[in-house]
Amino acid sequence: MLLSKLLGGTVAAAPVSSTWSLDNVSFNGGEFQNFKLDNNTSLNADGLFFKPDGTKFFMVSANNDLLQEYAVSEPWNIATASFVRSTPTTGSAQPRALFFSSDGLSVYMTDGQSYTVREYSLGSAWNISSFTFVASVPVSAAETSPYGISFKPDGTKMYIAGSNSDRVHGYSLSTPWRVSTATYAGIGASTPKIGDMTDIQFKSDGTKLYKVENSGVFMREYSLSTPWDLTTTTLASSFSLSDIGAYAIGGFMFKDDGTKMYVARYNTLHTYSLGTPWDISTAVYLQPLTDIYKINEPDVLTWALSFKTDGTKMYVHGWQYDNVYEYNLVVPWEIHTASYFQSYYVGTQIGMGVGISFKPDGLRMFMIDADIDSVGEYSLVTAWDVSTASHVQTVSTAPGETSPTDIFFRADGFKMYTASANGGGGVNEFDLGVAWDISTIVWSRFYRMLEAGSIGAVFFDPTGTKMFGASDTLGKGIFEYTLSTPWNVSTATYVQSYAIDGFSITPHGMYFRPDGEAMFILSDNTEEVVYAFDLVDV
Numbered sequence: 166m167l168l169s170k171l172l173g174g175t176v177a178a179a180p181v182s183s184t185w186s187l188d189n190v191s192f193n194g195g196e197f198q199n200f201k202l203d204n205n206t207s208l209n210a211d212g213l214f215f216k217p218d219g220t221k222f223f224m225v226s227a228n229n230d231l232l233q234e235y236a237v238s239e240p241w242n243i244a245t246a247s248f249v250r251s252t253p254t255t256g257s258a259q260p261r262a263l264f265f266s267s268d269g270l271s272v273y274m275t276d277g278q279s280y281t282v283r284e285y286s287l288g289s290a291w292n293i294s295s296f297t298f299v300a301s302v303p304v305s306a307a308e309t310s311p312y313g314i315s316f317k318p319d320g321t322k323m324y325i326a327g328s329n330s331d332r333v334h335g336y337s338l339s340t341p342w343r344v345s346t347a348t349y350a351g352i353g354a355s356t357p358k359i360g361d362m363t364d365i366q367f368k369s370d371g372t373k374l375y376k377v378e379n380s381g382v383f384m385r386e387y388s389l390s391t392p393w394d395l396t397t398t399t400l401a402s403s404f405s406l407s408d409i410g411a412y413a414i415g416g417f418m419f420k421d422d423g424t425k426m427y428v429a430r431y432n433t434l435h436t437y438s439l440g441t442p443w444d445i446s447t448a449v450y451l452q453p454l455t456d457i458y459k460i461n462e463p464d465v466l467t468w469a470l471s472f473k474t475d476g477t478k479m480y481v482h483g484w485q486y487d488n489v490y491e492y493n494l495v496v497p498w499e500i501h502t503a504s505y506f507q508s509y510y511v512g513t514q515i516g517m518g519v520g521i522s523f524k525p526d527g528l529r530m531f532m533i534d535a536d537i538d539s540v541g542e543y544s545l546v547t548a549w550d551v552s553t554a555s556h557v558q559t560v561s562t563a564p565g566e567t568s569p570t571d572i573f574f575r576a577d578g579f580k581m582y583t584a585s586a587n588g589g590g591g592v593n594e595f596d597l598g599v600a601w602d603i604s605t606i607v608w609s610r611f612y613r614m615l616e617a618g619s620i621g622a623v624f625f626d627p628t629g630t631k632m633f634g635a636s637d638t639l640g641k642g643i644f645e646y647t648l649s650t651p652w653n654v655s656t657a658t659y660v661q662s663y664a665i666d667g668f669s670i671t672p673h674g675m676y677f678r679p680d681g682e683a684m685f686i687l688s689d690n691t692e693e694v695v696y697a698f699d700l701v702d703v
Contacts, residue, residue: 183701184681185626187633187645187663191699192456200243200434210429212263212274212314212364213416215241216291222246223293224416224429225260225274232260232272234293241420243427243434252296257283262314262326262364262416265291266342272296273344275314275325280305282314282325284344300345307334307349313365313376313416316342317393323347324395326362326376333365333374335395352395364416367393368423368443374398375445377414377428382406384417384428386445408450409435419443458500460490460693469521469532469571470622470674470687470695472498473549479503479695480551481674481687482521482532487512489521489530491551498678500685500697509551514541514559519673520572520584520622523549524601530554531603533572533583538563540572540581542603558604565608566593571622571674574601575629580652581606582623584634590619592634594654612654616662617644622675624684625652632657635672635686641665643675643684663698670696 183189212225219240225232231251238245254260259277266273269290274283281301288295304311308327315324320341325334335350364377371392376385384404390397406414406428415429423442428435440447458479460467466484473479476497481490488508495502511518516536523530527548532541539561546553562569562583571584578600583593591613598605614620618638625632629651634644642664646657665672665686674687686696 185631185677186681186700187643187661189699189701190643190663190684192696200246209431210415210434211261211312213418213427213429213434214263214265215418215420215427216265216269217267217421219420221249221291222418222427222434223263223265223272225254225263227259227261227277230254230257230260232263232274232293232296241425243436250294252293254283255285255296255298256301261312264314264316266316266320267318271299271342273314273316273323275304275311276301277310277312279303280309280311282311282323282344282347284342300343302336302344302347304334304336307352308332312363315365315367317367317371318369322350322393324365324367326365328362331362333362333376333395363414366418368419369421373401373443375417375419377406377417382414384445402444402446404445404448406430409433456500456697458503458695458697460695467687467689467693468519468621468673470676470685471521471523472676472678472685473523473527474525474679476678478506478549480521480523481693481695482511482518483693484517486510487515487518489518489532489551489554491549498683498697500695503695507552509554511541511543511556514556519570521674522572522574524574524578525576529601531572531574533562533569534559535569537561538567538569540603540606560603560606562593562595562606562608565595565611569593570620573623573625575625575652576627578602582625582654584620584623585611586619587611588613590614590617590634590636590638592620592623592632592654594652610653610655612657614644614646614659616659617642620644621672622686624675624677626677626681627679633675633677633684635675637671641670643672643686670694 209228210224211227215222233251234249235246257276260274261277262275264273272285283301284299286297310329311327313326323336332352336347337350339346366375374387386402387398388401409430417428426437436451437448469482471480479492490508491506492503493506515534518532519535520533530543541559542557543554566583568586569583573582581595594609595606617634617636620634620636622635632646642662644662645660648656650656670688676685682701
């Protein structure tokens, strides 16, 4: 885990000899334990359902009236999920919950606007590309705000949860799986009433019932002395879901063997592990990794990474839509706490943004453009708020730099450096006659990183005596150099490197925490990911 040393929200320097060094690099990542849906930050997963073998899951959202399908390459490991397709929930204006028949050929949803359960057929099992409305049944006599839905495995019983009555209602189906044949079977005198239910699920043998209570962020487990009979329920356990947030809990579902539980909140699925199958009192939340952050905004060509100097904001540039994306970090420098906040379009001035840098006060932003070999300057009315940015000027870096891949400024604004693919790969150094005024840049010198080859990012320590280059060519790693004359790249000497080829990283951005205890690498190899590496023993 990346351990930030924080005092009053600011980074405190730590007297550790290995800061700003690759001597003790460590990475504590593994598989992801949560998953963001369809790169859509506004999506709410109101209903959730897994294929019984765990190779697919489906979700429905009342936000956009869509049913979505995801493939899971490693069964039940949502870290390996990928979006497949979506289809409109025809005729349903507020789909709130989701269930599939055991053969995967029928889909059922509760509709919060028409107070009905709607049945759809699929042309191919577990494939929503062919999605046809079949029938609906009104449930308003029992519930005017239907949410959760569940069926007995043979399709002869249907159960509806509602946030108005705060009860679970049962229905009998004379023809299995055909909602048009449903008749109300009641709630049962002992059915507990809990507030603001959003979903329900039964254990496959009908001896347990689970409910999500949104208002209190709880899951309740009930035992049924007679399977599938709501009149025989007894509260067995309650479990807080506060680990994933204080509100907006949507659909949930258990793994087929009861050893894992998946809970949706807003646009993210979270995973819990159960020490005893089907016993929620033994559930443990599997925390998202602290050393990895998956970028879920729609750009698939990210290149450029920067942070606010106190670690509370992160910035990434994407080629596809020419946006600078701004993220907020709840805990400074802990990238797993990042969430997308807003973006700013730079495509009018920037053709291929490959590097981003900010003035230390956050009132200036600079973008290096590999398309026209130039650097663009932006003024921010509100410090670190990209939505307040406006273009100031664009200045060519040629002939000194004609193949830039990153940009870095010295803290006083009198030096600018560009990572370069030219000359076999290296760093160009520029002087500025007026601090932070790029119209005054003059090329000074070039240093070829023979050990690194073509580099995708460059960074310096605050004293200018250490320089780091990120390469995806020779050795594929992070390369460390010392400068005998501070800030003069011609005096650089190679020290060591840290291999990253085992991480499937293609480095297109690099940033170091101001205390030198951690470095961050942006990769866009197979997916857009920011990795955090510790530089000290933790």
